[in-house]
Amino acid sequence: MMINRNRPDLWKTDVARSVDFYNEWFMRFAPVSFRETRVETTKQVEEALRWTANLTDIRPETLKAYPSVLPILRMSTCPPIARDRLIGLAGVDKNLVENMEGKNRIPPKMNQLHVREQLEKIGEIIEKMADPDIFVWKERGDIGSQEEVHRASIVVADRLCGSIANPIIRNAQEKRQLAAIKDWLIERGYRELKVGEAKDWLSMPDGTFCFRFNVPIFMSTGKKVNIPVDAVIQRKDSSQYEFPVLLEAKSAGDFTNPNKRRKEETAKAQQLKSTYGDKITFDLFLCGYFDSGYLGYGAAEGIDWIWEHRIDDLKFLGL
Template sequence: MYRILTEERLKVAVNRDKVDLWKADVAKSVDFYNNWFMEFAPKAFRDTRIETTKQVEQALQWTENLTNIRPDTLSEHPSVLPMLRMATCPPIARDRLIGLAGVSKNLVENMEKQHRVPPKMKQTELVSQLTKIGAIIEKMSDPDIFVLKGRKDTGTEDEVYRASTIVADRLCGAVADPIIRNAQEQRQLASIKKWLEKRGYRELVQGEAEDWLSMPNGTFSFRFNVPVEQENGRQVNIPVDAVIMRKDAEKGDYPALFEAKSAGDFTNTNKRRKEEAVKIQQLRSTYGDKISFDLFLCGYFDSGYLGYEAAEGIDWVWEHRIDDLEHFGF
């Protein structure tokens, strides 16, 4: 009985065919997002800024307040490089630092993205390039922030703290969108968890299932990797925000897959709308048409975005109407 219901549900749309409701839902979703942003986003930003300030203070200790940026310090603490770029006047973009210092792009990207130095780079070359980076940062450090520059002392506690907060503000300003997006995603997943637990579902215990297909009935998990086959035969993992095994699933039934999506403007959603289409195509190519991949939306998703996803057979639940999850068989 469940398999028949599942197959029928895959054919019956929940929201993707309700075109007459899209405009009203978009307006409600925008209001929902904006209300959350006004109330909680400033706190998320402040909390991150406080933590970033502590990290900047630590980095200033390692570099003697930017007066002695040694190669061994950068090698041991490569993740400080973004902070160092924000401590100059003017702040230096990543590619600009590469050009100014005349260093390897691979080195800088490894330090900033992988938080390491390239493992295969020769030591002599590594020391040479890190020395160049340190020299540029020392020369261009902002004298209005680091007022102790040119003095022989290490600065007062207040001066160092003030400099740290200013650099932290610059850092947080450069990554404001990811900070907000991360806070919003956490809230979305918490909403799904609360909704499911009220209906007798429970979160999967670590190690309880070998993979996403062996999840017990009535369980769910967040940020689960689902393997798919690419056209070249290579297997890759698709990270899925929410994987839910229905209570009455039969052997061989697939869990429901949901992607939590939020957006603070219409432009970025339309730029990224192909991402979900690629995922559903890879999933269907690997597992067949019985697999489902749907969205949990909050924010700025206009009719252009919705129409694109609907054309791919992707359905969605609006967070402001979360009870629509019932129509997905939960």
């Protein structure tokens, strides 16, 4: 049964309502999520400053012991240094910096003498470019007062949070969307799947649901891989259906990003159909800025969707 993809006469109205729904949530809850992250990030910055004698002694041993400190140090300079810019300025290996920031490690096969030389270069650049308006003690030649260090940590934390604001908001929105689905299901007698209760997504008991469940698919090469699905729901009368409901929670704070990423949902839907046949469905749970271009693209590929502002449409999935 088609829900919204065959009703283009409603798309414009639904888009407007979805934008309003998202904006209302953003104004009420997004600042809270951002503040909470900033508080935690400030603690991380204070810890990083402690490891580096408040940015007066950035030793290779410190960077080697705490590789993940590097993004904090990059935001401590004037101006803040992008990752690739640091690589160029310090003349260090891209692989080293990417491992430190992405994997919280030093590349295990890299020569240790070379590592030390590279880390020394990074430390020298950071110390030389440390923002004097933030780390006011640098010019005095001391390590700063507790109040000065805390104030500097807040500034750097703001820079860090500003650079990752979108992921912070996106994660908070995803949690809220899944919580909305969970509440709706529980109110109708469903329960969350217990750990170890089902060996795979096809053996879930009737009336259960699970979040971020892996569903195996076969690639065109024949290789079997798992794709994560945000919500897998086994209907109460599963005998009438071949497959559980597969839902992907999607939110967007502007119209540009969804259209850039719309091929991702299409690829996932095609992989599922290629593996399990045309009777499997893959639906979206949308909130925010999804325009007619995005909706039309999905509809043409056989993807349907539920609007969060009209969450009761979940019942049309047989739930």
